[in-house]
Amino acid sequence: MxxxxxxxxxxxxxxxxxxxxxxxxxxxxxxxxxxxxxxxxxxxxxxxxxxxxxxxxxxxxxxxxxxxxxxxxxxxxxxxxxxxxxxxxxxxxTGQIAANPISTMKFKSPVPNRREPFTQSELKALFHACETPQETALLHLFYSCGLRRTEAVRLNTRDIHFRQQILYVREGKGAKRRAVPMTVKVSEELEAYYLEARLPPGMERPQPKTNDQEAFMLNRAGTRMGGDSYNRRLKEIAARTDIGREVSLHYLRHSVATHLLENGLTVEHVRDFLGHRHLEATQIYVKVNQNQIGKL
Known part of the structure; x- marks a missing residue:
């Protein structure tokens, strides 16, 4: 060249x-x-x-x-x-060429990777199958709060304000920060994990001396939970249900975006909720039904 x-x-x-x-x-x-x-x-x-x-x-x-x-x-x-x-x-x-040679050309469209969102009954089954406050909190992080895998891994105790019902993503994709609103139920169940399982006995709040002590979600070894551990725990929950199809952390995030649109939230609001920079990224994640097309 x-x-x-x-x-x-x-x-x-x-x-x-x-x-x-x-x-x-x-x-x-x-x-x-x-x-x-x-x-x-x-x-x-x-x-x-x-x-x-x-x-x-x-x-x-x-x-x-x-x-x-x-x-x-x-x-x-x-x-x-x-x-x-x-x-x-x-x-x-930029005027470097007089005509665009590819502008009128057409090519075979790739077969999309189908990511069918969980149905409401499947989500109820997942939540019902939770055996510990931590498992319930895990589902809330990825479904109710729509976090990415890396965002959940980086989440610290100081990032969740239970009384104000706000979860802060300090560094999302592309270093993008955002505040995620939580319902009363979500806030209470995240706090239940924090108070019942996360805090060491006799302590009101862990002292943030190390990276692991700052982490909101801990693994079985008592250190910050990683992405693979999140995946394994989700699969353990799903194994107690009769869902019978693939489950993943991203399916939970994809599902909440779809459900928010179906319930009337605009694409712009869903974009902000997910932490996307552009609307095009949001439209890839969600399957917009006919009632929502006019709002794009």
Whole structure:
């Protein structure tokens, strides 16, 4: 790739950063564009044709996976096409090309990864299967409060204000902070875990001397609960039910977003609740029913 192309790729990466794309996208999208330029030995970006883009797309569909057997996934291929759409859109917008070669092109849409939210009866079964205040608190963190896995791992006792019914996410995805409102029931049941199981005997509040002492949720060893431990505990709860399908921490977060929309909360409010930066991210997580489409 020529020095000119290297410079263009760096400018494209800077453009993505300025728009607020996540770190993974800032890294991956320019890499996808570089793969396209290298594959076609392109020396003049202004002369890119639809035939070259089709040839690259065909190559992606035939290229074997480098780390496992089989072909590339539809999602991975679509990520490259998305990168080219953003890249050529940026070139056109900044006057570096006269016409966008990919703007009118159509490609096969990837089969979406179905993430069906839990039904209300399934959620009731999960809560009913809880045997300890900690297990109930776990479900509340991921469903009632919609936390991400890393957010729950980082959660400290000082981040939950039971009387005010507010849970603070100090550092969410993209270093985004937010306040999560809690119902009276959620606040009371999180406090029940804190008072009945979290506090050492004879102490009103643990002294925050170490990272583990600050943590809200502790594992069986008495240290800060990690993401894998959260997953295992959820699966233990689910094993006591007859749900009979895959369960995950993210399904709980996805489910509360869907249920909030179905109950009339606007997409903007759900975005703020989940801690998303853009509405597009919220629309990926939730399955909007027909009654909500007019509110987008």
């Amino acid at each position: 020529t020095l000119t192309h290297d410079h263009t790729i760096r400018e494209f990466r800077s453009y993505l950063q300025q728009l607020g794309y996540g770190k993974s996208s800032v890294r991956m999208l320019p890499d996808c564009v570089k793969s396209f330029l290298d594959h076609n030995n392109i020396t003049d970006i202004k002369g890119v044709s639809q035939e070259q883009i089709r040839a690259f797309y065909g190559w992606l569909r035939q290229r074997p996976h480098k780390r496992r057997e089989g072909a590339l996934s539809e999602q991975y291929i679509n990520h490259h096409i998305y990168a080219l759409r953003v890249f050529f859109g940026w070139l056109e917008q």
